[in-house]
Amino acid sequence: MILCKPIGQRLTVLFLSLFVFSVVNVSAQDAANGKTLFTSKCAACHNVFKKMTGPALAGLEGRHKWSDHNELLAWINNPAKYMEKDAYTQGLKASFGSVMTGFPEITLKDVGDIVAYINAAEAEQKAGGDKKAGPVVEEDTSSQNALIFGIISLVLGVVALILMQVNSNLKKMSDDSEGIVRPEPVPFYKNKTYIAMASIVFFVFGGYMVAKGAIGLQRQKDYQPEQPIYYSHKVHAGINQISCLYCHGNAWESKHAAIPSVNVCMNCHKAINTYEKGPKLYKENGDEVNGTAEIAKLYQYAGFDPNNPTKWDPSKAKPIEWVKIHNLPDHVYFNHSQHIRAGNVQCQSCHGEITAMDEVKQVTDLSMGWCINCHRQTNVNFNYDSTKGNKFYSIYEKFHNDIRSGKMDSVKVKDIGGLECQKCHY
Amino acid sequence: MKKVLFVTCSLALSVAMISCGGPRKEPGRAYMPDMAYSRAYETYSSTEALSSKGINYTSTPVEGTVARGEMAAYPFKNDSTGYARSAEVKNPLDSASRDMKEAERLYLINCGICHGTKLDGNGPLYASGVFPAAPRNLVGDPLMIAMTEGTMFHSLTYGKNTMGSYASQLSTKQRWMITAYVKEQQAKKTGTAAPAATAAAAPAPAAKDSAVAAPKK
Numbered sequence: 075m076i077l078c079k080p081i082g083q084r085l086t087v088l089f090l091s092l093f094v095f096s097v098v099n100v101s102a103q104d105a106a107n108g109k110t111l112f113t114s115k116c117a118a119c120h121n122v123f124k125k126m127t128g129p130a131l132a133g134l135e136g137r138h139k140w141s142d143h144n145e146l147l148a149w150i151n152n153p154a155k156y157m158e159k160d161a162y163t164q165g166l167k168a169s170f171g172s173v174m175t176g177f178p179e180i181t182l183k184d185v186g187d188i189v190a191y192i193n194a195a196e197a198e199q200k201a202g203g204d205k206k207a208g209p210v211v212e213e214d215t216s217s218q219n220a221l222i223f224g225i226i227s228l229v230l231g232v233v234a235l236i237l238m239q240v241n242s243n244l245k246k247m248s249d250d251s252e253g254i255v256r257p258e259p260v261p262f263y264k265n266k267t268y269i270a271m272a273s274i275v276f277f278v279f280g281g282y283m284v285a286k287g288a289i290g291l292q293r294q295k296d297y298q299p300e301q302p303i304y305y306s307h308k309v310h311a312g313i314n315q316i317s318c319l320y321c322h323g324n325a326w327e328s329k330h331a332a333i334p335s336v337n338v339c340m341n342c343h344k345a346i347n348t349y350e351k352g353p354k355l356y357k358e359n360g361d362e363v364n365g366t367a368e369i370a371k372l373y374q375y376a377g378f379d380p381n382n383p384t385k386w387d388p389s390k391a392k393p394i395e396w397v398k399i400h401n402l403p404d405h406v407y408f409n410h411s412q413h414i415r416a417g418n419v420q421c422q423s424c425h426g427e428i429t430a431m432d433e434v435k436q437v438t439d440l441s442m443g444w445c446i447n448c449h450r451q452t453n454v455n456f457n458y459d460s461t462k463g464n465k466f467y468s469i470y471e472k473f474h475n476d477i478r479s480g481k482m483d484s485v486k487v488k489d490i491g492g493l494e495c496q497k498c499h500y
Numbered sequence: 501m502k503k504v505l506f507v508t509c510s511l512a513l514s515v516a517m518i519s520c521g522g523p524r525k526e527p528g529r530a531y532m533p534d535m536a537y538s539r540a541y542e543t544y545s546s547t548e549a550l551s552s553k554g555i556n557y558t559s560t561p562v563e564g565t566v567a568r569g570e571m572a573a574y575p576f577k578n579d580s581t582g583y584a585r586s587a588e589v590k591n592p593l594d595s596a597s598r599d600m601k602e603a604e605r606l607y608l609i610n611c612g613i614c615h616g617t618k619l620d621g622n623g624p625l626y627a628s629g630v631f632p633a634a635p636r637n638l639v640g641d642p643l644m645i646a647m648t649e650g651t652m653f654h655s656l657t658y659g660k661n662t663m664g665s666y667a668s669q670l671s672t673k674q675r676w677m678i679t680a681y682v683k684e685q686q687a688k689k690t691g692t693a694a695p696a697a698t699a700a701a702a703p704a705p706a707a708k709d710s711a712v713a714a715p716k717k
Contacts, residue, residue, distance in 0.1 A: 117634030124632050126659040212611040292530040315624045317609040330543050341664035345633050358523045472677040
């Protein structure tokens with residue numbers, strides 16, 4: 075039997091955990107037992123530090139009459155009955171919008187164990203507040219390479235120029251000594267050979283630049299716009315292993331991969347309201363990004379108050395205006411479901427290593443040559459000898475027969491119309 | 501003098517070319533913009549200008565609309581009465597129209613991240629400590645084993661506790677397929693004991709089907 079009057083909020087927690095430890099003969103084992111119980115029974119609705127479906131449990135014993143574990147037990151065993159004559163828990167129902175499920179199988183010892191676990195977790199949190207190691211930022215070496223190559227070519231160019239000058243001087247000297255009189259050398263800008271050479275170089279280089287610029291019109295390779303929220307695909311799809319189709323489920327069913335609506339973000343972010351565990355995030359210019367502040371931006375759009383999670387009304391959410399990165403001109407038809415469902419193409423084949431990108435950029439140029447090239451090289455998954463799998467291509471009887479008889483070893487996309495104009499332009 | 505000029509010019513040019521780094525923030529220009537940008541309303545086009553043009557546009561379908569090929573709407577509302585009555589609702593999919601392979605795929609994409617690929621409530625998001633709430637152990641928790649498919653469907657449709665609504669990500673049929681998949685896995689995990697319990701809680705044909713399906717595999 076534990077009877078302990080609250081002395082002060084902080085002191086009580088400390089005292090009581092000591093008290094529980096000594097009186098009920100609780101050892102360290104029991105915090106472990108408490109953890110097991112907490113995880114299996116309480117954790118679905120309660121967190122030690124965060125308000126979720128139910129209140130945060132840290133500092134539990136400082137509230138209401140919970141320092142008396144018998145009161146706590148009565149509440150846990152039968153919340154509905156306890157609430158009848160108790161204003162505090164009625165208030166809890168009003169603020170959280172629901173009543174706790176009863177756990178009649180919980181005993182007094184279990185309550186002690188769970189409280190011991192909560193106190194231990196709280197103490198641990200206080201002790202280990204600041205042990206975060208910043209990850210090493212990798213330097214981008216490609217731009218450095220360009221600089222080095224540029225300098226080398228410049229130096230070589232200057233050396234070549236000097237050597238040419240030396241050469242002509244030496245020639246002049248040898249001519250002088252041998253007594254050969256040559257006409258006064260023409261300055262290089264009047265030399266017809268030089269002018270011809272320069273114009274050819276100019277024509278070739280200029281033509282190349284013009285052609286390249288014209289071809290590059292409407293191509294957006296490396297396009298990396300700033301998004302309204304710093305959303306890291308690396309954190310979500312990479313580290314946390316969320317399937318691409320969780321958010322972009324439409325890619326399986328429709329032409330568009332679709333951008334998830336705010337409620338899809340909130341499926342997880344109703345509970346995850348801080349960014350703590352992942353690596354540090356940086357913008358392209360090296361500025362550090364505060365992940366928690368970015369989540370707060372999401373809450374602005376969603377109209378969600380993390381201090382009052384049960385009061386959220388999803389219908390008040392406003393859409394986030396993400397900037398579309400991968401654009402095809404209107405005269406091109408592209409269908410996601412056709413590629414990933416029938417064609418079994420991985421997202422990364424066209425979008426690159428999305429799971430390693432913080433801010434997404436377009437890695438392929440999405441040009442027609444790029445499409446056609448893939449259609450020429452990619453094998454179609456025909457499944458010609460099995461009943462399971464993709465039956466989409468069962469109408470290509472001739473190919474199936476040719477494969478069976480050994481005339482063909484594989485069917486490429488081009489064989490089933492992958493190069494026909496009207497497949498994509500109509 | 502000329503040499504100095506030449507060297508300075510080429511130096512300036514190379515510096516200018518190298519300094520064009522950094523992320524590309526502009527999408528660039530299009531040739532023939534009338535062919536590039538759609539005049540018709542495209543996905544994610546802004547609808548704000550439509551009303552000013554006198555076009556009547558509503559972004560959400562009329563309540564109770566059933567899409568072509570979609571199953572009939574779920575009858576109960578998102579309140580405690582609806583939740584209590586959801587147990588009556590039976591899975592309208594017969595065993596022939598359930599594609600369990602597809603159901604597994606849907607489960608792994610949408611549910612597995614929290615509830616775990618083994619349905620043990622220990623998905624990657626919770627196991628790594630990122631997600632603060634413990635997802636239900638769908639095959640071990642007696643509450644989940646006793647829960648009928650109708651109630652599961654209700655929670656999938658409207659959300660429950662920390663879980664959000666999946667009605668925007670999964671169609672009615674897909675949601676029923678997932679509840680059937682969960683029941684099937686429960687039957688597999690608990691052997692023959694559980695189906696009797698589920699049958700007692702709700703004599704749904706779905707529960708019986710999943711009980712039959714278990715020994716087959």
